[in-house]
Amino acid sequence: MHAWRAPRAFDGHRFLPGGATVLVEGERIVGVEPADFAVPHDCPVTAYDATLLPGLVDAHVHLVSDGSVGALERVGVQDDDAIDAQVARSLAAQAAAGVTTVRDLGDRGYRTLPFRDAPGPATPRVVAAGPPITTPGGHCHYLGGEAATDAELTAAVHERADRGVDLVKVMAGGGFLTPGSDMIGAQFAVEALRLVVVTAHDRGLPVLAHAHSAVAIEVALAAGVDGIEHFTGVTADGAVLSDDLLERTAAAGVVVDPTMGNDPAVLALLPTPPPAVVEIMARVGLDIEAFFAQRYVDVGRMRSHGVRVVPGVDAGAAPTKAHGNAWRAVLDLATAGWPLAEALAAGTSGAADACGLAAETGVLRPGLAADLLVVDGDLAADPTALGRPVEVMVRGVPLSA
Ligand SMILES: [Zn+2]
Known part of the structure; x- marks a missing residue:
């Protein structure tokens, strides 16, 4: 298991005031918690000063x-x-x-x-x-x-x-x-x-x-x-x-x-x-x-x-x-x-x-695919941040990996 964390987040429906810590295991999201969530001690965390949202x-x-x-x-x-x-x-x-x-x-x-x-x-x-x-x-x-x-x-x-x-x-x-x-x-x-x-x-x-x-x-x-x-x-x-x-x-x-x-x-x-x-x-x-x-x-x-x-x-x-x-x-x-x-x-x-994929992707929710996007800055305050991707994960695999 590993986690991506950001102080700002959009979950596919709404902005999350507490940001998010998204826990990922294999291809799937297994937890969506606030940014200050204490992850299990053996879970590596990648923290971004950015906005986290579904791909x-x-x-x-x-x-x-x-x-x-x-x-x-x-x-x-x-x-x-x-x-x-x-x-x-x-x-x-x-x-x-x-x-x-x-x-x-x-x-x-x-x-x-x-x-x-x-x-x-x-x-x-x-x-x-x-x-x-x-x-x-x-x-x-x-x-x-x-x-x-x-x-x-x-x-x-x-x-x-x-x-x-x-x-x-x-x-x-x-x-x-x-x-x-x-x-x-x-x-x-x-x-x-x-x-x-x-x-x-x-x-x-x-x-x-x-x-x-x-x-x-x-x-x-x-x-x-x-x-x-x-x-x-x-x-x-x-x-x-x-x-x-x-x-x-x-x-x-x-x-x-x-x-x-x-x-x-x-x-x-x-x-x-x-x-x-x-x-x-x-x-x-x-x-x-x-x-x-x-x-x-x-x-x-x-x-x-x-x-x-x-x-x-x-x-x-x-x-x-x-x-x-x-x-x-x-x-x-x-x-x-x-x-x-x-x-x-x-x-x-x-x-x-x-696309018929409501049970598969599009939302930060446990059980769905770990399709994640991190964009540079505060997306709620600056919509153009959406055009500045910092990292992308598809089915649990980061693009930079
Ligand atoms: Zn066409």
């Missing part, structure tokens, strides 16, 4: 992709060795930033599954969807998940279940990264998407839908999906999320991931977005600055309407979305007006729960 969860990553322009599309023509090398680099970057669990929402060839099943020491836990299901030529078709007819859609779900995925990801609408995909309409009819949902649920798998457009969000809700990624509300007149839509989303219990967490410094360095993105944005009446300003307003409205939100990044999908940006996505919730403790809870216990 972060990034609810939306693409481990196969390095975040450079066009990277996700290039994955479609890379060999398995190159893909596996990138998955390993992505996981290392995530761990270094204090992320101890990632939910991968789109790989190619199920390459993320071996990393889930045989993780290296201090390597983040992977929850994996495999290749996303999409229409022929549709969003992210290059990842290999095209399906059109009912028979193909059913077969696609069964294939994923047989391969052992944790969930099914489906592209309900078009995406900025796929020129020519439909950014205003939907890729699937409600009946087709409902077939995916029913088939997946029969196999015990939740379904997450990618949806930027207001139409695709409506289709996904009507089809009964469990979660919606992006949830931008793109229409021909700009991005609009009506109060009514937010109310119905909250009532349905659908988990929304607004995929923020962009690095503003990288955003500022980018000369212009890729031409295809500029063209799509212009077509739907959005400019980048107005788009981001509206996102903060909308994420604040999601909270006030009672929508359940998890902060995923879409890490690896773009230069602004580095692997390890989860802390930025958490702070974006705070910027949008969320109390800091609620934002932190969304990125730890809340996201772990949304």
Whole structure:
């Protein structure tokens, strides 16, 4: 047994006024006590003048992709060795930033599954969807998940279940990264998407839908999906999320991931977005600055309407979305007006729960995995401390070990 101690702590739900001494045995937390707790005499203690909290969860990553322009599309023509090398680099970057669990929402060839099943020491836990299901030529078709007819859609779900995925990801609408995909309409009819949902649920798998457009969000809700990624509300007149839509989303219990967490410094360095993105944005009446300003307003409205939100990044999908940006996505919730403790809870216990891991990680509690993050300073007083990891532990193994 060994212990990590800090005078300040957040337990996944709230700040602990007395700090914490977290006792760890093997992969598990075996005790959570105040910072002044007298540990057994044979228990070594590592003390930090810092803040201790559960490791972060990034609810939306693409481990196969390095975040450079066009990277996700290039994955479609890379060999398995190159893909596996990138998955390993992505996981290392995530761990270094204090992320101890990632939910991968789109790989190619199920390459993320071996990393889930045989993780290296201090390597983040992977929850994996495999290749996303999409229409022929549709969003992210290059990842290999095209399906059109009912028979193909059913077969696609069964294939994923047989391969052992944790969930099914489906592209309900078009995406900025796929020129020519439909950014205003939907890729699937409600009946087709409902077939995916029913088939997946029969196999015990939740379904997450990618949806930027207001139409695709409506289709996904009507089809009964469990979660919606992006949830931008793109229409021909700009991005609009009506109060009514937010109310119905909250009532349905659908988990929304607004995929923020962009690095503003990288955003500022980018000369212009890729031409295809500029063209799509212009077509739907959005400019980048107005788009981001509206996102903060909308994420604040999601909270006030009672929508359940998890902060995923879409890490690896773009230069602004580095692997390890989860802390930025958490702070974006705070910027949008969320109390800091609620934002932190969304990125730890809340996201772990949304990944089906409430009994495994996301909280400082005896019995759960020892997934810990130590950040420099007083996190309650200085939220940016979340971006200054001092030490990380995954399943009981410190990153520095
Ligand atoms: Zn994505």
